[in-house]
Amino acid sequence: MKSCLVVDDSKVIRKVARHILETLDFVVREAGDGREALDSCLASPPDVILLDWNMPVMSGLDFLRALKGSELPERPKVVFCTTENGMAYIRAAIEAGADEYVMKPFDRETLQSKLQIVGLA
Template sequence: MTYCLIVDDSRTIRKVSRDIVESLSLEVAEAENGAAGLAACQVRMPDIVLLDWNMPVMDGYSFLKELRKRPGGETPKVVFCTTENDMDHITRALEAGADEYIMKPFDKVILAAKFRELGLLSETCSV
């Protein structure tokens, strides 16, 4: 089963994201910041990471740069899910190794489309 790690400091966003991801039949874990996310990756490397940019302790950009340095850290697909929409943020995220970038708020249709583009959902998966 495809395993998704949601890294976001907002409990509400994690809950909404979890509900969407679980409805797509993916296994889900959560982390409240980048440091906790890296610890979770140490235990089990996810197939996909939904990643917020602005978080305390360790932000999403720092998490991504560190993840990509770790053994196996090049494997997960990383989707930034954030309110940061200027081209500088998007460019920095993609250069650091993000695979996709979506704006909050997002819904099941948007997330499912991104997962399909990344090859993590079949075309027949209903939304």
């Protein structure tokens, strides 16, 4: 079974994402900030990470840079999930190592298509 780590400081977004991902047959874990997410990934890497941009403690971009510099043998796919829609944000996310980008609010079809693009749906 595929696994996903949902990283967002909003409990509501995590709950919505969990519901969608579970209907797509993913095992879902959650983290409320980038630091918690990094610890979770290093302990047990998921297949894919649904990552928020703006979070306390460690932002999504800082998390992505830390993940890239980690000793993980295989890096999980990363789908940035945010309200930021400027080209500069998208470019920064891709340059930092994101595989895809999805805008909030998202629905099942949108998320599923992004997961297909990264090879996981």
